[in-house]
Amino acid sequence: MTNNPNPSHLHLLNDLFQEIYFLNERINSGDYAKAELAMPKAEKLVKACSNDLKEQAATGVWLQAYVATGGMLGVQYVFKSGDIEIKGSVIPRRR
Numbered sequence: 001m002t003n004n005p006n007p008s009h010l011h012l013l014n015d016l017f018q019e020i021y022f023l024n025e026r027i028n029s030g031d032y033a034k035a036e037l038a039m040p041k042a043e044k045l046v047k048a049c050s051n052d053l054k055e056q057a058a059t060g061v062w063l064q065a066y067v068a069t070g071g072m073l074g075v076q077y078v079f080k081s082g083d084i085e086i087k088g089s090v091i092p093r094r095r
Contacts, residue, residue: 005081008056013086016049016075020065021092024072028094035067042073053079060085 023038023045032038042065050063061079068074074091 003083005084005086006056006058009053009058009079009081009086012049012052012056013077016045016063017090017092019045020073020075021094024091024093027072035071035073038073039065039067042075046075 020042023032023042026032027035027038046063046065050061053061053063059080063075063077063079066074066076068091072091072093074089076089078085078087080086
């Protein structure tokens with residue numbers, strides 16, 4: 001067994017973060033009046049990423065979109081890539 005996570009798993013997660021970032025930009029610009037209105041799109045993106053991770057042999061996959069303090073969208077995630085558990089919570093946004 002290897003101690004490195006599968007790079008395709010990390011790319012899928014990065015792609016999800018980028019999509020959520022763009023949703024947060026649309027919230028900031030006023031395209032969405034509030035984060036709750038963007039939540040269905042975020043949940044759809046999270047579900048697609050979850051399915052893609054499972055197809056790429058990630059195990060224990062759990063991803064969830066949420067509305068964070070400050071009215072932005074965030075993602076919580078846990079999955080196992082190879083023998084490494086990857087977990088965290090992120091709010092992709094401009095600093």
